[in-house]
């Protein structure tokens with residue numbers, strides 16, 4: 001009797017991983033968009049290491065982000081963020097979830113672009129973001145009198161810059177696994193289009 005060999009079709013994770021090659025997949029977007037939560041699931045599905053730059057900054061500085069802002073100010077935090085991302089972009093592939101301001105910083109964004117990182121903007125509307133961020137007070141930029149208005153002001157300033165990302169996926173009130181699946185599909189589609197050019 002001969003054995004029957006089943007050739008299973010590759011999963012979206014396997015297809016996206018093959019399409020990515022050695023490139024890093026870099027998630028960008030505003031606080032609460034889901035960069036950390038979705039990035040972790042996407043990395044699992046790709047079978048790639050996951051790094052969150054906020055967590056990495058906290059690890060190397062041995063301080064929390066609110067402590068860093070309080071002790072050294074935003075400018076020093078950005079300088080540290082640029083250094084950490086520069087180092088991460090030197091090797092790959094992995095999934096890198098960035099802090100909300102990283103892609104807004106010209107130097108950091110160019111590092112991501114120059115290294116061939118594939119950037120994904122998790123776009124989200126104000127109500128979705130607000131619903132998610134108002135539960136915790138670990139975001140120094142939102143320690144204002146009217147944090148919802150601050151978030152709205154950040155959207156107005158930053159969205160044109162996030163829109164420079166290679167790919168945009170809408171983050172919304174939908175299961176995280178669904179959004180992660182859309183990220184994988186968008187990666188496959190984007191790289192496929194590039195290759196057909």
Ligand SMILES: Nc1ncnc2c1ncn2[C@@H]1O[C@H](COP(=O)(O)OP(=O)(O)OP(=O)(O)O)[C@@H](O)[C@H]1O
Nearest residue numbers: 030031032033034035036037099100132174175176
């Ligand atoms: N699709 C989703 N459905 C439900 N909750 C979500 C979804 N995506 C993210 N969240 C939750 O929203 C909160 C904020 O998400 P997360 O920390 O991933 O955002 P972030 O983009 O990394 O923000 P920051 O820039 O502040 O690091 C978390 O509690 C996360 O579990």
Ligand SMILES: O=C(O)C1=C[C@@H](O)[C@@H](O)[C@H](O)C1
Nearest residue numbers: 031054065099100101139140
């Ligand atoms: O949007 C921002 O500028 C920030 C977002 C967070 O991820 C942290 O990186 C920090 O709180 C700053």
Ligand SMILES: [Mg+2]
Nearest residue numbers: 035036054098
């Ligand atoms: Mg995060």
